[in-house]
Amino acid sequence: MAYASYLGTKLATYDLYEEDRKKLGLYIYGILALFVVFLFFNFAIGILPAIFLAIKLHNQKSGFDSWMRENSES
Numbered sequence: 341m342a343y344a345s346y347l348g349t350k351l352a353t354y355d356l357y358e359e360d361r362k363k364l365g366l367y368i369y370g371i372l373a374l375f376v377v378f379l380f381f382n383f384a385i386g387i388l389p390a391i392f393l394a395i396k397l398h399n400q401k402s403g404f405d406s407w408m409r410e411n412s413e414s
Contacts, residue, residue, distance in 0.1 A: 344371050347397035354404055362399075367393055381410060 348368045356364065370393055377386040 344394040344397050347394070347401050351397065351401055351404065354408075356404075360400075367397055 344367075348364065348371060351364050352368075370389070372384045374390050374393070378390075
C-alpha cells in the first residue's frame with residue numbers, strides 16, 4: 341500500500357489528460373479506502389486489492405515514464 345501511495349503521488353505531479361487524472365483520483369480514493377479496511381477489518385480482505393492497485397499504478401507510471409523519454413529524445 342505504501343508503494344501504491346508513492347506511485348500515486350508521483351503520477352499526480354505529471355501533466356495528465358483529464359481521463360487519466362480521473363482514473364488516478366479513483367486509485368487514490370481506493371488506496372484511502374483500503375487503508376481503512378486494513379485498520380478496522382481483516383488484513384486478508386485488503387491485501388489483494390492493494391496489490392492490484394500497486395500493479396495498475398506501476399504500469400501507468402512506467403507507461404508515462406517511457407512516453408516522456410521518447411518525447412524528450414525527439
